[in-house]
Structure formats: C-alpha cells, structure tokens
Amino acid sequence: MRLATLLCLILMTVQTAFAQLPAAEPLLGDYSMPEGNKGVLIFNSSKRFDLNLLAEFDSECSSHPHVPCVYIDTAPMDESREIFEDAVLSGKLFHAEDVQGELPRALFIKDGDVIGEITSSITLMTGIHLGYLSGGLSPREFKDAREKALQSEQFRRIVPKMNFVLMLAKKGERMKALEELDKIEVGKLNDKGLLLLGQTYLRLKAPDRAEKVLDSCSSNVECRFFTAISVYLQGDAERGAGMLESMKEEYPDKERLEYYLNKMQGEGK
Structure with missing residues (x-):
C-alpha cells in the first residue's frame, strides 16, 4: 500500500504538452521549437538561483544529446538577450512573458504528453527523465529511479x-x-x-x-x-x-x- 501511494505521488498525471508549454518565441536567431520528445526548463534569468539551475540542467542535457532541450526565459527580453548573447548551451533558448505557475519548473515531454512537471528537486530528477526519454531507461527502471530519488530527497x-x-x-x-x-x-x-x-x-x-x-x-x-x-x-x-x-x-x-x-x-x- 505504501509503495502504491508513493507511486501515485511521484507519477505525474499525464497532460498534453500544448496545455503546459507557454507561448514562446526564439530568443536569439531564427529557429523553431523542437518536435517530439524533449526536456524544457522554464526559468527567470534575473535570478541567480535560476541561472545556476540552468547550468546544471544544460549539463545533463549535454549528456543526453539525442533528447532536445529547450530553455524558456521569462525575464524581460532585452535583459535576457544581453545575458545570453555569447552563451554556448546544449539547448535552444526561447523567451516568454506573463508565464503562470511556479518557477522555475521543468517539463519532460514524450510523444506529445507531459510525463513529468517538476518544481522542486529539478537537478535530482532531470537526469532520470532525460535517460528515459533517450531510451536509456525502461519504463520500470524509470519508475524505480524516480521513487528512489524522491525518497532520498x-x-x-x-x-x-x-x-x-x-x-x-x-x-x-x-x-x-x-x-x-x-x-x-x-x-x-x-x-x-x-x-x-x-x-x-x-x-x-x-x-x-x-x-x-x-x-x-x-x-x-x-x-x-x-x-x-x-x-x-x-x-x-x-x-x-x-x-x-x-x-x-x-x-x-x-x-x-x-x-x-x-x-x-x-x-x-
């Protein structure tokens, strides 16, 4: 019973990615939102904590090159462009304003559905989700890894x-x-x-x-x-x-x- 309860807590209700992703535009250049499976970090670059989180998230993304990563900054566009003008990141940068909900947050999308929406322990859970999206973890291994990570946290x-x-x-x-x-x-x-x-x-x-x-x-x-x-x-x-x-x-x-x-x-x- 305890395991079943825990799984209910950690296995997010699957929702369509369309309903979860804010309307965003490319921050630097002309490119589009990647299709298919992806990891998404929504953050505010005016906050030091969020910038540190972005660096950690990007590091995980670089370890899973077959999974596109998207970074959506909610800071004012001019400020965001100045910060990231010369940045070298694994993922693509986008900008969105008036984003609702808790920030920072990470979304992990598989086959058009959000399989994980995380607002705490993002660094801990990112590698697990990207590993699953890249095919490195089976569904059972993915669930077990999330359970252990959540319990440890x-x-x-x-x-x-x-x-x-x-x-x-x-x-x-x-x-x-x-x-x-x-x-x-x-x-x-x-x-x-x-x-x-x-x-x-x-x-x-x-x-x-x-x-x-x-x-x-x-x-x-x-x-x-x-x-x-x-x-x-x-x-x-x-x-x-x-x-x-x-x-x-x-x-x-x-x-x-x-x-x-x-x-x-x-x-x-």
Missing part, C-alpha cells in the same frame, strides 16, 4: 525537521514537538527515513507512535529492533523479548541485542 529534507523537533522537546514543548512529527508524510519515506522518525518518537517518549511507524519498515532489521524496543516501552516485555530473540542471528550488534534481551526477559518473568 525526502530523507534529506526531514533531517532539519528532526533537529527542530528535538529543540522543541528540550525547551519543554513535547506535545508541540509530537505535533510537528505527526505532520510528516510517512508514505513518502524510505526505510532510512522511517527508522529516523521512529527513533525520534522514542526519544520523545511516544513508543506507541514509534511502533506504528517502524512497522512500515519491518523488512529492515534495524527497524525491527527498535520496534521491539517500542513494544517493551509500552509495557509488553515478553513480546519485545520474543521479537529480539527472533533476530539474534541477523542483528549485527550482538552486544546491544543481548543487553536489551536480558533486560526484557528479566522483567517478563
């Missing part, structure tokens, strides 16, 4: 959140800290993220919440270990000990496992 983002939550707890605002943790979308996390979230719940003395989260990564032995700790902290030493007993052969830190196992077995009698 989600983990990177929750680390500062955990630090903020622990700061609240140190200030005595435990309930507020728990409310912040409860806002995290568990379905978007990989095992590493789920483990971190479960451990943080334990640090905030919320073993019931920790168990619920850690159950979602039960194929991971470290998650199962902390699930057993969660069960024990809820008062069921016998069940917790049984869970630890079942993983004695595979859990790498034998000393830590034996410590908690002895503790639980002692209390379970």
